[in-house]
Amino acid sequence: MTCTTDVIDAVHALAVRAREASHDLALATRATKDAALLAMADALVTAATPILTANAEDVARAEGAGTAANVVDRLRLTPERLEAMAEGLREVAGLPDPVGEVVRGSTLANGLELRQVRVPFGVVATIYEARPNVTADAAGICLKSGNAVMLRGSSSASSSNAAIIDALREALTTHDLPADAVQMVPATSHDTVAALMRARGLVDVLIPRGGAGLIRSVVEGSTVPVIETGVGNCHVYVDAAADQDQALAVVLNSKTHRTSVCNAAESLLVHADLVDDFLPRVVTALQDAGVTVHGDPVTAALHGVVAATDDDHATEYLSLDISVAVVADVDAAIAHVRRFSSGHTEAILTRDQATARRFVAAVDSAAVLVNASTRFTDGSEFGFGAEIGISTQKLHARGPMGLPEMTSTKYVVTGDGHVR
Amino acid sequence: MTCTTDVIDAVHALAVRAREASHDLALATRATKDAALLAMADALVTAATPILTANAEDVARAEGAGTAANVVDRLRLTPERLEAMAEGLREVAGLPDPVGEVVRGSTLANGLELRQVRVPFGVVATIYEARPNVTADAAGICLKSGNAVMLRGSSSASSSNAAIIDALREALTTHDLPADAVQMVPATSHDTVAALMRARGLVDVLIPRGGAGLIRSVVEGSTVPVIETGVGNCHVYVDAAADQDQALAVVLNSKTHRTSVCNAAESLLVHADLVDDFLPRVVTALQDAGVTVHGDPVTAALHGVVAATDDDHATEYLSLDISVAVVADVDAAIAHVRRFSSGHTEAILTRDQATARRFVAAVDSAAVLVNASTRFTDGSEFGFGAEIGISTQKLHARGPMGLPEMTSTKYVVTGDGHVR
Numbered sequence: 001m002t003c004t005t006d007v008i009d010a011v012h013a014l015a016v017r018a019r020e021a022s023h024d025l026a027l028a029t030r031a032t033k034d035a036a037l038l039a040m041a042d043a044l045v046t047a048a049t050p051i052l053t054a055n056a057e058d059v060a061r062a063e064g065a066g067t068a069a070n071v072v073d074r075l076r077l078t079p080e081r082l083e084a085m086a087e088g089l090r091e092v093a094g095l096p097d098p099v100g101e102v103v104r105g106s107t108l109a110n111g112l113e114l115r116q117v118r119v120p121f122g123v124v125a126t127i128y129e130a131r132p133n134v135t136a137d138a139a140g141i142c143l144k145s146g147n148a149v150m151l152r153g154s155s156s157a158s159s160s161n162a163a164i165i166d167a168l169r170e171a172l173t174t175h176d177l178p179a180d181a182v183q184m185v186p187a188t189s190h191d192t193v194a195a196l197m198r199a200r201g202l203v204d205v206l207i208p209r210g211g212a213g214l215i216r217s218v219v220e221g222s223t224v225p226v227i228e229t230g231v232g233n234c235h236v237y238v239d240a241a242a243d244q245d246q247a248l249a250v251v252l253n254s255k256t257h258r259t260s261v262c263n264a265a266e267s268l269l270v271h272a273d274l275v276d277d278f279l280p281r282v283v284t285a286l287q288d289a290g291v292t293v294h295g296d297p298v299t300a301a302l303h304g305v306v307a308a309t310d311d312d313h314a315t316e317y318l319s320l321d322i323s324v325a326v327v328a329d330v331d332a333a334i335a336h337v338r339r340f341s342s343g344h345t346e347a348i349l350t351r352d353q354a355t356a357r358r359f360v361a362a363v364d365s366a367a368v369l370v371n372a373s374t375r376f377t378d379g380s381e382f383g384f385g386a387e388i389g390i391s392t393q394k395l396h397a398r399g400p401m402g403l404p405e406m407t408s409t410k411y412v413v414t415g416d417g418h419v420r
Numbered sequence: 421m422t423c424t425t426d427v428i429d430a431v432h433a434l435a436v437r438a439r440e441a442s443h444d445l446a447l448a449t450r451a452t453k454d455a456a457l458l459a460m461a462d463a464l465v466t467a468a469t470p471i472l473t474a475n476a477e478d479v480a481r482a483e484g485a486g487t488a489a490n491v492v493d494r495l496r497l498t499p500e501r502l503e504a505m506a507e508g509l510r511e512v513a514g515l516p517d518p519v520g521e522v523v524r525g526s527t528l529a530n531g532l533e534l535r536q537v538r539v540p541f542g543v544v545a546t547i548y549e550a551r552p553n554v555t556a557d558a559a560g561i562c563l564k565s566g567n568a569v570m571l572r573g574s575s576s577a578s579s580s581n582a583a584i585i586d587a588l589r590e591a592l593t594t595h596d597l598p599a600d601a602v603q604m605v606p607a608t609s610h611d612t613v614a615a616l617m618r619a620r621g622l623v624d625v626l627i628p629r630g631g632a633g634l635i636r637s638v639v640e641g642s643t644v645p646v647i648e649t650g651v652g653n654c655h656v657y658v659d660a661a662a663d664q665d666q667a668l669a670v671v672l673n674s675k676t677h678r679t680s681v682c683n684a685a686e687s688l689l690v691h692a693d694l695v696d697d698f699l700p701r702v703v704t705a706l707q708d709a710g711v712t713v714h715g716d717p718v719t720a721a722l723h724g725v726v727a728a729t730d731d732d733h734a735t736e737y738l739s740l741d742i743s744v745a746v747v748a749d750v751d752a753a754i755a756h757v758r759r760f761s762s763g764h765t766e767a768i769l770t771r772d773q774a775t776a777r778r779f780v781a782a783v784d785s786a787a788v789l790v791n792a793s794t795r796f797t798d799g800s801e802f803g804f805g806a807e808i809g810i811s812t813q814k815l816h817a818r819g820p821m822g823l824p825e826m827t828s829t830k831y832v833v834t835g836d837g838h839v840r
Contacts, residue, residue: 023758027781108803112792121814122784200640204814220620223640225815246837253839338443360832361447364542372532372835381840382831383528394541394624394828395645396816408814411802412780415792417666419673420801 004191011195014183015202018123018148021180026120026146028177030097033144036175037093040143041086043171044136047163048082054163055132062130062156070260075130075157085136085164088386092140095385098403099146113414118407120146121204125185125196126388127218128209130154135164139182141388143172145406148181150203152196155187197222204408209389212316227397229389232262232344233316234374237333237359238282239350240273246371247349251282254347254374256289260318262390263345263377267313268324269333270299275326286322296325313340330355334362341365344392345377366392366399424611431615434570434603435622438543441600442568446540448597450517453564456595457513460563461506463591464556467583468502474583475552482550482576490680495550495577505556505584508806512560515805518823519566533834538827540566541624545605545616546808547638548629550574555584559602561808563592565826568601570623572616575607617642624828629809632736647817649809652682652764653736654794657753657779658702659770660693666791667769671702674767674794676709680738682810683765683797687733688744689753690719695746706742716745733760750775754782761785763812765797786812786819 025033044051055077062072104116124147128134135151142149153161162184169179185192196206200223208218212231219226236254238247254265270279275298283293283302293299294308305324312323313336327333330348337346347369348359356370367377377399379387384402391397397405445453464471475497482492524536544567548554555571562569573581581604589599605612616626620643628638632651639646656674658667674685690699695718703713703722713719714728725744732743733756747753750768757766767789768779776790787797797819799807804822811817817825 023782026784106803108801112796114802116819119784220643225813227815243837249839250837257840356834362443364446364539365830367831367833370832370834372833372838373840375840376532376833376835376838377831381528382534383526393645395647398828399536399831408818410785411787411797411819412790413787413792413796414776414790415796417663417670418792418796419669420677420793420795 007189007191008195008198011185011192012199012202014150014185015123015199017180018150018183019202021178022120022122022148024178025143025148025181026099026122028146032175032177033097033146034093036172036177037089037140037143039171039174040136040140040168041089041093043167044082044086044089044164047167048079051082051160051163051167052077052079054159057159058157067156071130075132075160077132077160081133085133088133088137089140092144092386095144095403097144098407101404103409110418111415112418115412116409117412118404119410121406121408123148123150123203124205124207124406125150125152125199125203125224126207126209127152127193127196127214128154129211130156132157132160132164134209135161136168137386138388139165139168141386141403141406143181144386145403147406148183150183150185150196152185152192153187158187193218194221197224200224207389227389227391227401228393229391230262230344231316231342231392232264232390233266233314233340233342234263234345234347235267235269235337235341236265236347236349236374237269237327237330237337238271238274238278239330239348239352239355240271241352241355242278242349243351244274244278244281247278248282248285250347250349250371250373252285252289255286255291255322256320257373257375259320262316263374264318265347265374266315266317266322267340268322269327269336270324271333272326272328279326283324290320292321294321294323298326299324316342330358334359337363337365342392344390345369345374347372347374366390427609427611428615428618431605431612432619432622434605435543435619437600438568438570438603439622441598442540442542444598445563445568445601446519446542446566448566452595452597453517453566454513456592456597457509457560457563459591459594460556460560460588461509461513463587464502464506464509464584467587468499471502471580471583471587472497472499474579477579478577487576491550495552495580497552497580501553505553508553508557509560512564512806515564515823517564518827521824523829530838531835532838535832536829537832538824539830541826541828543568543570543623544625544627544826545570545572545619545623545644546627546629547572547613547616547634548574549631550576552577552580552584554629555581556588557806558808559585559588561806561823561826563601564806565823567826568603570603570605570616572605572612573607578607613638614641617644620644627809647809647811647821648813649811650682650764651736651762651812652684652810653686653734653760653762654683654765654767655687655689655757655761656685656767656769656794657689657747657750657757658691658694658698659750659768659772659775660691661772661775662698662769663771664694664698664701667698668702668705670767670769670791670793672705672709675706675711675742676740677793677795679740682736683794684738685767685794686735686737686742687760688742689747689756690744691753692746692748699746703744710740712741714741714743718746719744736762750778754779757783757785764810765789765794767792767794786810
């Protein structure tokens with residue numbers, strides 16, 4: 001990957017300022033951080049006019065470029081959406097401070113006192129798509145967890161993001177926190193993403209949020225440690241011993257409650273014993289809900305079902321589509337999941353305790369649900385209060401990431417002249 | 421980096437077999453794993469003759485190649501060292517099983533039961549230098565934590581490693597565990613390291629153990645998530661309010677107890693108030709212990725002190741050398757640490773509570789010690805029982821890594837037909 005030296009230098013200069021700011025932030029008390037978060041919330045409301053004006057420019061530019069209506073909708077801010085962003089910051093202020101939490105502690109045999117304490121990462125960078133609300137969310141979560149943040153949003157939202165970040169930075173300074181704790185990384189070219197990926201030693205953690213292509217390119221190209229988020233090819237397995245009414249409701253909810261999100265179901269696995277009764281019933285119910293069913297050979301024999309390929313089984317549709325396969329038993333379901341899952345969320349429907357235990361133990365995903373919709377894999381549903389994303393990697397954080405996941409730890413060891 | 425396709429294919433084929441084995445290992449009970457660990461220990465003793473014979477070949481080859489005596493010593497096995505390796509496996513059998521530990525759990529408002537449970541990573545690969553004992557240690561720690569392991573040792577130890585791994589694999593099969601849970605990656609060329617670094621999706625975590633060059637090349641080139649270990653440019657700061665006798669003992673212990681290890685002190689910072697009494701005293705004591713002192717201008721005025729450059733302050737000597745600088749106060753000490761530290765371990769000597777709190781809060785290292793030797797940053801000293809290395813990164817694990825650090829987690833959510 002080539003990248004102009006000027007862009008690298010400019011982004012790295014921002015990172016150095018973020019690093020400086022992170023030193024102050026790491027020492028800030030909860031009281032100071034919460035007061036700043038409330039001031040940031042107020043600042044968004046106070047700056048509604050410049051923010052909405054800047055957003056109108058972004059929206060007009062996107063519409064002029066023929067951007068899809070759903071993308072423009074995600075880009076658009078309204079007074080209500082701005083108020084929701086402010087409310088999100090106030091909620092973060094209400095959450096416990098993860099910094100300083102003692103994760104583990106003991107007195108060793110020689111009298112040394114050992115404590116493992118949560119500390120901020122330092123500088124967090126995030127790369128995300130055209131949702132201006134993410135700008136305020138990420139800034140709030142990082143501030144509360146004591147991290148300086150470098151925000152690299154989409155170029156299509158750059159006027160909105162600049163106006164939001166101006167308001168947030170101004171609010172920080174009124175509470176004796178450095179404005180440089182929140183940095184906007186210009187979205188002028190892809191080079192600024194590449195510069196972040198090379199900022200090892202300057203940026204502690206890089207969190208890409210967006211499509212599979214963005215995430216893969218960051219994961220493969222970054223020398224900065226990455227937390228991978230979000231691709232979900234989520235499976236629902238309906239076992240022979242399922243309560244069929246419950247199963248029908250959970251399949252429909254998992255698939256149709258909201259199709260564009262990573263915890264929506266994309267694949268349905270049905271036990272072979274259910275081919276004659278449940279399978280046609282669930283296929284019809286899905287079709288009645290507007291879902292296109294991509295079925296394996298057995299399922300494709302049913303009315304209106306499209307023949308599925310391996311690609312279908314591997315696809316995160318994010319639309320009113322689902323792949324369906326009939327499996328011989330729970331072990332065949334587990335094998336299918338191992339082959340095709342992205343490791344986000346899988347659910348089993350069964351009344352059989354041993355089958356549930358087998359599925360839970362053998363399926364290696366961030367979340368495994370028993371008799372519940374895949375849609376529950378979510379920081380808010382889990383009661384975390386705030387969520388920076390859903391990790392699908394195994395290192396550091398897995399599943400919904402709340403404030404504690406935005407910290408590292410250090411060991412503090414206290415003695416009185418101890419030597420070995 | 422170029423890498424022949426054959427080598428990549430061969431290493432990835434091993435990884436696929438490790439992945440298959442990891443499925444069984446993840447479901448193995450503690451009883452099964454502990455029995456296998458005890459059998460592995462016995463197998464090392466039983467196979468003493470072939471292992472020591474193979475090791476003698478490695479040693480002869482190293483000596484023939486003119487390898488440094490200390491490196492040959494690390495490579496050499498004796499009946500006593502082999503027994504110590506076996507004892508290490510028995511100790512791991514005695515440690516609690518991290519797999520299945522419930523890290524967090526609650527019942528949500530809607531009645532869903534949420535549990536965050538420790539699970540193995542899956543496949544762990546480790547790249548290490550010419551210490552055959554690491555082969556058994558890493559195999560034991562990975563087995564206990566439910567991970568299949570791919571061991572890529574040094575080519576200079578390859579006969580020893582092959583004999584050890586043969587014995588360990590044989591022992592696994594006597595306890596219904598797959599031999600492929602322990603894999604030897606050939607050390608035939610650097611290409612096998614490169615192949616591991618590219619095994620994303622096949623290998624879950626890569627742990628390089630060795631010199632700074634190896635670790636940097638893996639960190640920068642790997643698409644597999646890495647846990648960085650071990651470079652320690654550790655500082656001891658002696659404050660104006662230190663107990664000077666304690667400080668002297670801690671400085672000497674930190675520097676001279678064992679010089680070749682990552683938690684040895686490499687830099688000494690002395691408060692300016694101590695220039696006339698403590699500074700000459702500690703310099704003389706270090707020199708009397710055979711240490712070459714590389715001092716800043718103030719220190720270099722003392723007898724026998726070599727003038728230090730910035731490189732000295734940044735160096736992990738791993739020898740009887742230390743850099744010394746005089747600092748105006750604790751904040752200057754913190755600034756020096758921020759500039760030069762590798763983030764492993766720093767110690768402060770002070771009787772002043774506020775100064776200690778300031779240093780602990782502001783120094784961003786894996787371990788911060790108050791009135792204790794840097795040599796205590798160690799899994800065994802911390803009471804972890806087994807240690808795979810000391811992480812100097814902030815993601816996932818920081819500081820000494822025991823069995824819990826060798827796991828990920830998953831969320832298990834149980835309902836009775838819950839939908840959103």
